[in-house]
Amino acid sequence: MRWDGDVLPTPTEAMVLHEFRLILSDALPGIAARWLAAEMANSPAVRSLAGQNPHDAWTVGALLAATIDELGPSVPLATADRRAMAVEWVARSWLRHGNTRHAVNTLSQLAITNLGLDMWLEEFIGLDDEWEDPGTWGRTHEDLESTASRLLVELLHEPDTGR
16 A cells, blocks of 8 residues: 555564564554554554654564554465565565665575575575675676666566575
């Protein structure tokens, strides 16, 4: 759903993205306020989360869990489903904002910090390494941008292929 000029994650997406640290705790009160304004989610926990101090990470996390409990959306239990949701979110963010470097870095960090994820994300680790010093590995900045864009488009067309 679009709101405030950007895509607003659902409570389920927010829970998964928070788990992968793609949405940080300090952003959750603002997201909850946007849920209320968009009439997307409304419950006592959502209202509490919207008014919570964003620097109180423990309480914010507990209120997000309470929001999921109150609203009843099911959070995917399978790691592959959670991964697909997180990777698709990064790819959709890239499509909206066009920041290829950020998308490559985010997917690289996601692969490094979540070693149980599918190995094909390693391509982004390599791209991220090359991006630090383009041209010395043999590919120019334009080549890296082109390769990254192709991989990100593939993620958007087939977000859970497992390659």
